[in-house]
Each structure stands twice: as structure tokens, then as C-alpha cells.
Amino acid sequence: MQYNPHSLEKKWRVYWEENHINETLSETSKPKYYCLDMFPYPSGEGLHVGHWRGYVLSDVWSRYKRLQGYNVLHPMGWDAFGLPAENAAIKKNIHPKINTKSNVDNMKRQLKEIGAMYDWTREIDTTDPGYYKWTQWIFVQMHKMGLAYRKKMPINWCPSCKTGLANEEVVDGKCDRCSTEVEKREMLQWMLKITAYAERLINDLDKLNWPEKVKTMQKNWIGRSEGAEVIFKIKVQDGSEYDLPVFTTRPDTLFGATYVVMAPEHQLVDKITSKECKNAVEEYVNQAKAMSEIERTDVAKDKTGAFTGAYAVNPVNGKEIPVWISDYVLAHYGSGAIMAVPAHDQRDFDFAKKFGIDIIEVIFSENAKRDEKGQLTEAYTEDGTLINSCDFINGKNVSDAKANVVEWLAKKGLGKKTIAYKLRDWVFARQRYWGEPIPIIYCDKCGEVAVDEKALPVLLPEVENYKPSGTGKSPLAIIPEFVHTTCPKCGGSAERETDTMPQWAGSSWYFLRYINPKLNTAAFDKKDANTWLPVDCYVGGIEHAVLHLLYARFFTKVLFDCGCIDFDEPFDRLFNQGMVCKYSEKSGKLEKMSKSKGNVVNPDPLVEKYGTDTVRLYELFIGAPEMDSEWSDSGIEGCYRFLKKSWDWVLENNNKYAREDNKEVLAKLHSLIFKVVSRLESFKFNTAISAFMEFINFVSKPEVKKLGFTKDTIEKYITILAPFAPHMCEELWQVTGHRGTVFEAKLPEYDEALIDEEIIEIAIQVNGKLRGTVKVEKDAEEKKVVEDALKEVERLVDPDKVVKTIYVPNKIINFIVKG
Numbered sequence: 001m002q003y004n005p006h007s008l009e010k011k012w013r014v015y016w017e018e019n020h021i022n023e024t025l026s027e028t029s030k031p032k033y034y035c036l037d038m039f040p041y042p043s044g045e046g047l048h049v050g051h052w053r054g055y056v057l058s059d060v061w062s063r064y065k066r067l068q069g070y071n072v073l074h075p076m077g078w079d080a081f082g083l084p085a086e087n088a089a090i091k092k093n094i095h096p097k098i099n100t101k102s103n104v105d106n107m108k109r110q111l112k113e114i115g116a117m118y119d120w121t122r123e124i125d126t127t128d129p130g131y132y133k134w135t136q137w138i139f140v141q142m143h144k145m146g147l148a149y150r151k152k153m154p155i156n157w158c159p160s161c162k163t164g165l166a167n168e169e170v171v172d173g174k175c176d177r178c179s180t181e182v183e184k185r186e187m188l189q190w191m192l193k194i195t196a197y198a199e200r201l202i203n204d205l206d207k208l209n210w211p212e213k214v215k216t217m218q219k220n221w222i223g224r225s226e227g228a229e230v231i232f233k234i235k236v237q238d239g240s241e242y243d244l245p246v247f248t249t250r251p252d253t254l255f256g257a258t259y260v261v262m263a264p265e266h267q268l269v270d271k272i273t274s275k276e277c278k279n280a281v282e283e284y285v286n287q288a289k290a291m292s293e294i295e296r297t298d299v300a301k302d303k304t305g306a307f308t309g310a311y312a313v314n315p316v317n318g319k320e321i322p323v324w325i326s327d328y329v330l331a332h333y334g335s336g337a338i339m340a341v342p343a344h345d346q347r348d349f350d351f352a353k354k355f356g357i358d359i360i361e362v363i364f365s366e367n368a369k370r371d372e373k374g375q376l377t378e379a380y381t382e383d384g385t386l387i388n389s390c391d392f393i394n395g396k397n398v399s400d401a402k403a404n405v406v407e408w409l410a411k412k413g414l415g416k417k418t419i420a421y422k423l424r425d426w427v428f429a430r431q432r433y434w435g436e437p438i439p440i441i442y443c444d445k446c447g448e449v450a451v452d453e454k455a456l457p458v459l460l461p462e463v464e465n466y467k468p469s470g471t472g473k474s475p476l477a478i479i480p481e482f483v484h485t486t487c488p489k490c491g492g493s494a495e496r497e498t499d500t501m502p503q504w505a506g507s508s509w510y511f512l513r514y515i516n517p518k519l520n521t522a523a524f525d526k527k528d529a530n531t532w533l534p535v536d537c538y539v540g541g542i543e544h545a546v547l548h549l550l551y552a553r554f555f556t557k558v559l560f561d562c563g564c565i566d567f568d569e570p571f572d573r574l575f576n577q578g579m580v581c582k583y584s585e586k587s588g589k590l591e592k593m594s595k596s597k598g599n600v601v602n603p604d605p606l607v608e609k610y611g612t613d614t615v616r617l618y619e620l621f622i623g624a625p626e627m628d629s630e631w632s633d634s635g636i637e638g639c640y641r642f643l644k645k646s647w648d649w650v651l652e653n654n655n656k657y658a659r660e661d662n663k664e665v666l667a668k669l670h671s672l673i674f675k676v677v678s679r680l681e682s683f684k685f686n687t688a689i690s691a692f693m694e695f696i697n698f699v700s701k702p703e704v705k706k707l708g709f710t711k712d713t714i715e716k717y718i719t720i721l722a723p724f725a726p727h728m729c730e731e732l733w734q735v736t737g738h739r740g741t742v743f744e745a746k747l748p749e750y751d752e753a754l755i756d757e758e759i760i761e762i763a764i765q766v767n768g769k770l771r772g773t774v775k776v777e778k779d780a781e782e783k784k785v786v787e788d789a790l791k792e793v794e795r796l797v798d799p800d801k802v803v804k805t806i807y808v809p810n811k812i813i814n815f816i817v818k819g
């Protein structure tokens with residue numbers, strides 16, 4: 001019998017479907033395992049080999065978990081609302097609903113070709129009213145909890161997409177979707193109070209088995225700064241006084257404050273500005289409005305500002321210092337005002353030099369840069385000895401002085417310890433058609449009222465014109481039948497909110513919907529959700545490190561707080577697969593595969609030529625899964641030959657089994673099982689495949705063939721290869737006399753005593769402290785040991801922060817980590 005992937009692959013896919021092989025069991029004593037892919041948005045471009053890679057990886061892992069005896073949930077669905085889908089539809093001039101449907105059909109066909117064990121009975125689509133009903137329901141809960149609110153504020157506006165954007169969607173001042181320069185627009189906006197969760201979103205990262213890199217990105221995005229709030233009294237020309245709190249991370253430098261700066265948007269600016277300064281201040285405020293935040297916070301930017309004519313009293317020494325406004329102070333960070341210490345902050349130094357303001361040194365160090373007269377030539381920002389301050393801190397170091405000053409301020413009621421976050425509330429409204437309508441009604445009498453839960457979903461109306469209007473309102477605003485409604489409270493006539501939710505809404509909770517995808521009395525069943533979640537393994541690209549992953553964590557915490565679930569983190573383990581790249585002659589670099597670069601490789605013809613199992617194998621074989629790797633078609637033949645060799649080996653020996661295995665064969669088999677299991681456990685799919693290749697080369701040698709093989713050996717080989725090449729292994733399972741699916745079999749175990757290569761345990765230290773152990777083959781390459789060990793301590797160590805690695809072969813490995 002020849003290896004003929006095409007007919008057998010088709011046959012097995014039909015078998016799986018007809019016999020419900022891939023469906024998650026509802027009644028079982030098996031432990032659960034939830035393996036989830038980040039669901040795709042249905043794009044017309046379909047899947048390229050880069051997308052395949054992530055899906056194959058999670059599928060091999062799911063099938064492996066199934067062989068280990070788990071009841072595996074491995075679902076798939078569509079993140080189909082939002083800008084990308086809508087922009088694509090507009091470009092093609094096809095209604096987003098129709099375009100989305102045809103994209104889903106095509107992508108589903110492609111996903112099926114992967115042969116993944118998705119439980120399609122649980123398929124979800126975020127644009128399905130039965131789904132978004134519950135997205136709206138969650139919004140209503142947030143509204144009840146005071147977490148969804150409306151506020152007039154300057155938001156990021158993309159003039160090309162004609163909609164507001166969240167901060168997370170603005171990259172280097174440009175729209176994340178279309179790269180157009182983002183503008184500021186003052187608009188009344190729906191917001192979600194994600195800042196109320198800032199502390200928990202940072203602290204709970206410690207619980208998660210996520211790559212350190214992603215945790216760091218989230219931490220930086222949330223941007224926690226410990227410091228103090230200090231109250232300065234402002235004296236105004238007309239004799240009135242105001243309290244102005246400033247946020248500082250350096251209370252120790254309070255005696256060096258020589259002026260105060262407020263953001264141009266600060267609400268006190270009008271009140272404190274003197275008559276003489278009014279014109280200049282107004283002009284400056286208008287000029288600052290036109291600038292992007294990126295420009296404003298650029299340290300290299302020439303400093304500008306205007307004097308308000310008012311003075312502030314330094315609470316520690318009663319000194320009166322001038323109050324300025326400048327665009328380098330942001331309105332929405334800290335308190336929107338600062339005490340400026342030019343000697344120890346470079347921005348303040350540049351500003352003071354330009355406007356001739358005093359520079360008072362309060363931290364002395366030999367290392368400060370000075371000119372020949374002994375004057376500072378730049379701000380000194382490191383540690384040193386306190387000078388020019390008062391008795392209780394002079395002579396101390398920065399950290400002691402900080403503590404003393406905060407204590408003193410608190411006692412006098414002039415300040416307190418506080419924490420500032422960079423994170424802002426989430427702008428949750430879009431002025432676009434293709435999204436979930438925000439379920440709010442405005443009534444003249446009752447004000448802003450949430451739609452009654454029983455009246456959900458608020459259906460997205462079918463319209464002719466779905467293009468953005470650019471008026472600041474969504475296209476829904478011109479549909480009278482949609483807008484006019486009655487108030488849920490008083491029954492009087494009222495109007496609906498016409499903004500829709502951002503594309504991230506549906507994906508912020510979809511992992512919960514897979515549990516009970518068809519339930520229409522609730523978003524999910526609480527008991528079932530508590531059983532199945534958190535997700536055990538979540539697989540997807542690093543590009544979602546802050547957006548989707550932060551939002552999903554936020555939603556989960558809100559649902560926890562309102563008592564809907566008993567866990568407060570959605571994803572236990574996260575794996576980011578690397579990108580598949582193509583080498584570009586033009587740039588001389590590896591480039592990410594994308595339609596716009598024209599370097600996309602379509603998997604369909606490869607599947608046609610070699611079969612799915614070969615393409616699956618090759619996707620994983622091209623490189624370490626967490627790394628970016630280069631695609632070239634040339635290696636794929638090797639994977640095909642390997643599968644054919646495996647096929648031939650089983651068929652040649654079928655029904656001619658040896659009674660006993662030769663010792664060397666047995667040793668090779670057990671070391672194969674050991675290697676595959678240990679490499680899979682550390683997500684080294686590529687080297688797991690090499691182990692199979694080595695084994696098959698060994699057993700195909702004429703002198704080894706002569707020895708013969710037992711049925712047990714061959715069955716074990718088929719079983720452990722099955723997660724990688726499921727179709728072929730199903731067929732071979734039949735060939736060796738079995739009925740039913742190979743995925744009902746048990747994962748073979750290795751016997752350490754039988755392995756000829758010695759397995760040793762290596763101690764892993766981080767900065768000299770024992771943090772774990774890793775089993776490797778004796779005399780394994782250092783590179784492999786380092787990789788495995790890093791994987792083992794992934795939760796503690798960011799590989800980018802390892803400054804030195806010391807490896808004592810076969811004994812101990814020590815990572816020196818900075819920071």
C-alpha cells in the first residue's frame with residue numbers, strides 16, 4: 001500500500017465529523033483541558049502559512065493533551081465586528097455582513113484543511129445577535145457598577161477612519177489601522193473605567209504563567225509610579241487663593257523647586273491668570289491643543305511655555321515661585337501639574353535655561369556634569385547627598401530624604417504618598433456602523449438609561465449606507481426608526497445612543513461563550529465556566545500583548561466582581577508563536593508575511609501537492625515556535641519523505657512482528673518517547689520532530705531492519721506521532737488492526753531504565769538561588785540546556801534581561817538577571 005495522503009486525509013476528516021470525534025465530552029470523569037487559539041477576524045485574504053503555524057501548534061498540543069487523558073476543549077470562532085472588517089467591506093463595496101459571511105466560509109474551509117480537532121459545534125461569531133446580546137449585557141452590568149460612563153474629553157480621532165480611537169490603538173501618534181496621523185477632538189464619549197483596575201491588573205500578572213516579555217509590556221503600559229502629591233497654594237493677583245496638587249516622584253527635591261508648571265488644559269489656568277498675562281496664555285493654550293501627545297512629551301523638543309502671572313507657595317519653605325503653563329506637562333497624568341526642579345530633571349533644566357529661571361542644586365554628587373565655573377551643564381538625576389534643604393534631610397541620601405519629606409508633608413496636611421498610573425480609561429465608543437450598538441437610551445425626563453436586559457439585543461439595523469459620516473456621529477444617527485424609541489423607565493419618547501462598541505468588545509469575553517455557546521438565558525453558565533476556566537493554554541501573536549490581553553483581563557475581573565464567575569484571570573498560560581517571514585531581496589531582511597508586502601505564501605497549493613500532514617509538520621519544523629522563522633518551500637520535501645518513510649516502516653513490518661525487541665531498538669524507542677515528551681512540554685515542537693526523524697532513520701537501516709520490531713513498538717510510534725500527523729496515524733492505527741480513533745489510545749510512557757542515553761537533572765539558579773530543575777540528555781548541547789532551562793523559569797526570568805549565563809555541564813545552570 002502506497003502512502004497516499006489525499007484520499008486518506010479526506011476520509012479521516014469525514015470520519016471525525018460523522019463520529020463527533022473532536023467534540024468535547026459533556027459527561028466524563030476525565031480532567032478538563034482548555035486550549036484556545038486567539039480567534040481570527042474573517043479577512044478576505046484568507047489564511048497564509050504564517051496563520052497556519054499558530055493553529056497547527058495549538059492543535060498538536062491539544063491532541064497531545066487528549067492522548068494524556070484529558071477532556072480537551074479546543075474551539076474556534078470569528079471576531080467579526082470592527083474596523084478591519086468594515087474597512088475591507090468598504091473597499092470592496094460589499095456590505096460588511098455579506099462580505100464577512102463569505103470570508104468566514106472561505107476561512108472555515110481553510111481551517112478544516114489543517115485537520116485541527118476544533119469542536120465546530122461550539123463555533124461562535126461576535127456579530128451574531130445571539131452573541132452580541134451578551135456583549136451588550138456585560139456593558140449594562142458595567143453601567144450599573146459605574147464602570148461605563150460618559151465624559152466630554154479630547155479623544156484620538158482618525159480623520160481617515162472617521163472615528164475615535166482608544167489610546168492603545170494609537171501607535172507613534174498614528175492610527176493603528178491605517179497609519180494616518182491622529183488628531184485630538186473634543187467629544188462626549190462612552191468610557192470604561194479600566195483605571196479602577198490598574199493595581200490589580202499589575203499585581204495579578206504575578207499569578208500568570210506568561211512570557212516575561214508580555215508581562216513587562218503590560219506593566220509598562222499601565223505605568224505605575226510611586227510618588228507623592230504635594231499641595232502648593234497659589235496666590236492670584238485679585239487676592240484669591242487656590243490649592244494646586246502636583247505629582248512628583250522626587251519629594252526629596254522639594255527645596256530645589258523654582259517654579260510650578262500646569263498643563264495648558266488644567267482647569268485652574270483661567271482662574272489664576274493675571275490680566276497682563278491673559279493674551280499670551282490664551283494664545284499658548286490654543287497652540288498646545290493642535291499638538292499630539294507624542295510631540296508634546298518628546299524630551300528633545302524645544303521647550304515652550306507662558307507665565308500666568310500667579311505665584312505658588314512652596315510648602316516646605318514658604319518661598320513664592322512663578323506658575324507657568326507648558327505643553328510638556330500632560331493634563332491627564334498625575335494631577336496635571338508639576339513642581340519643577342531644574343537641577344535634577346532635564347526637561348525642567350532646559351525650560352529654566354530658556355526662560356532664565358533659577359536652578360538650585362539640592363542633590364550633590366561628584367558625578368554631576370559641570371562647566372569650569374562649577375555650574376551644572378545638565379540635570380543631575382542620580383543618587384547623591386541632600387544639600388541646600390533643611391536640617392532634617394541635609395546630608396541624607398535620596399531615598400531616606402524622600403521618606404522624611406513625605407512624612408513631614410503628611411503630618412502638616414500638605415501632601416501624601418500616592419501612586420500615578422499611565423493607564424487611561426478606555427474610550428469605548430466608535431462612530432462607525434459595524435459594531436455592537438451601545439445599549440443606552442436618552443430620555444429628557446430620566447436622563448441616560450440602560451436598555452432593559454430583557455430587551456437585549458439592541459439589533460444593529462440593516463442599512464444601505466454604512467460608510468462613516470465624518471460628522472462625529474455614526475451612520476446609525478440618520479436612521480429615525482433606530483434612533484426613536486421609548487424610555488425604559490417612564491415610557492416617554494426617547495432616543496437611542498448611536499455609537500457602537502470598538503472592535504475589541506466581542507473578544508474581551510469570547511473565551512467564556514465557548515462553554516455554553518447556544519445558551520440564551522445567560523452569557524454562560526456559572527458552574528460550567530468555573531469548571532472550564534481559566535483557559536489552560538492560550539496561543540496567539542505578541543501583537544496582542546497590550547490591547548486584547550489587557551481588555552480580556554479587565555472584563556474577567558469585572559465579571560468576577562459582579563459575582564458571575566469565581567476566577568479573576570482568563571488565561572493561565574500564554575504562548576506567543578513567532579511570525580513566519582520571507583527574506584526580502586530589497587531590504588536584505590526577513591519581513592513579516594503580509595498581503596501588503598506581497599510576500600504571502602498560500603498553503604492551499606502545498607496541501608494539494610503534499611497533503612495536510614506534511615504541511616503541518618513543516619510548519620513546526622522550520623524553527624523554534626516562539627521565534628520568527630523564515631519560510632522557504634524547499635524544506636517541505638524532507639517532511640514529506642519522513643512521513644512516507646514512517647508509513648513504509650509500519651507497512652513493511654505489519655503482520656511480521658518480532659516476538660521481542662532488540663535491546664538497542666528498545667532503547668531508541670524509549671529515548672524517542674522521552675525526547676518527544678520533554679520537548680513538547682517545553683514547547684519545542686521543532687526538535688521533537690527531529691527526534692522522530694532520527695528514530696525513523698535508525699530503524700530504516702538494513703542491519704536494524706533485520707532485527708525486526710514488536711507490534712508494541714510500532715503502535716507506540718504511531719500513537720506518539722499522531723498529534724503531529726493525525727490523518728496518517730489514524731490510517732496506520734487501522735492498518736495495525738485497531739478500530740476507532742487512535743486518539744482514544746494512551747500516550748506511551750518511557751522507562752528511564754531502558755534508555756541508553758543518560759538523562760540527567762540539572763539545577764537551575766537565578767542570581768544564585770535555586771529556582772527549578774530541568775531534565776536533559778547527558779552531554780546535551782549547551783544551547784539546548786539554556787533553552788529548556790529558560791522555559792522552565794519563564795515565569796521568573798525575561799530572557800532579554802539575562803546578562804550572563806554560567807553552565808557547569810551536566811550539573812547546574814545559573815542565570816544572572818539584571819533589574
Ligand code: ANZ
Binds near residue numbers: 247
Ligand atoms: C519633581 C521632580 C524632580 C520630578 C526631579 C522628577 C525629577 P514618571 O516616572 O513618569 O511617573 N510629572 C508629573 N506629572 C506630570 C505630568 N502630568 N506631565 C508631565 N510630567 C509630569 O514621572 C514622574 C515625574 O514626572 C514627576 O516627578 C514630575 O516631575 C513629572 F528631580 O517632580 B517630578
Ligand code: ZN
Binds near residue numbers: 444447488489494
Ligand atoms: Zn424617561
